[in-house]
Amino acid sequence: MRFKPKPLKDDVNFECKFCLDCCRGRFIYLTISDIANIMAHGHDPQDFVLMTAEGGKIRFFLAYREWDLGCIFHDPETGKCKIHSYNPLICKIYPFMVSHKPLGIEGEEPFEYKGENLWLYYDESCPGIGEGEKIIKKEDIAELGLKFQKESEKTDLDGLSRLLNGEYNGT
Numbered sequence: 782m783r784f785k786p787k788p789l790k791d792d793v794n795f796e797c798k799f800c801l802d803c804c805r806g807r808f809i810y811l812t813i814s815d816i817a818n819i820m821a822h823g824h825d826p827q828d829f830v831l832m833t834a835e836g837g838k839i840r841f842f843l844a845y846r847e848w849d850l851g852c853i854f855h856d857p858e859t860g861k862c863k864i865h866s867y868n869p870l871i872c873k874i875y876p877f878m879v880s881h882k883p884l885g886i887e888g889e890e891p892f893e894y895k896g897e898n899l900w901l902y903y904d905e906s907c908p909g910i911g912e913g914e915k916i917i918k919k920e921d922i923a924e925l926g927l928k929f930q931k932e933s934e935k936t937d938l939d940g941l942s943r944l945l946n947g948e949y950n951g952t
């Protein structure tokens with residue numbers, strides 16, 4: 782399923798419907814902290830980390846099943862995440878997205894947060910948007926977006942190598 786971005790103009794209700802869709806057929810990027818967290822819960826990185834080169838930079842992403850392109854931590858029967866309490870930061874941000882530049886979509890406008898101009902979006906194809914009692918605040922999404930950017934900047938082969946050698950201390 783592709784992310785169909787719509788500008789997030791206000792705080793919004795959200796409740797996951799476990800529709801099975803968002804954990805399949807897309808890159809789920811991992812930061813070094815994500816990899817460390819998942820390893821700390823007993824998972825072998827050889828089983829869940831894949832690598833790709835993008836724009837001259839190595840990026841890590843979650844392994845997926847061949848038969849349906851689903852994330853290996855996704856339960857195809859219930860639609861639920863098997864590692865929900867320690868899943869990657871990008872999974873905690875979804876169905877929202879934080880960009881440091883506009884995507885060129887009608888109605889978008891910058892959201893100033895901690896001295897930065899950010900553009901916030903939600904995935905129009907997620908049926909959980911606008912549902913339930915829980916209200917998602919724009920500030921919370923922006924905070925997670927900044928955290929993801931910071932963690933991504935620290936994510937490289939050297940960091941993974943140090944993590945695998947037991948020398949990674951979170952920096």
Ligand code: SF4
Pocket residue numbers: 796797798799800801802803804860875876906907908909910
């Ligand atoms: S697309 Fe939305 S409702 Fe469906 S599983 Fe993902 S977050 Fe939940």
Ligand code: SF4
Pocket residue numbers: 803804809843852853854855856861862863864865868869872
């Ligand atoms: S880690 Fe969990 S939430 Fe993230 S893509 Fe995999 S199943 Fe989905």
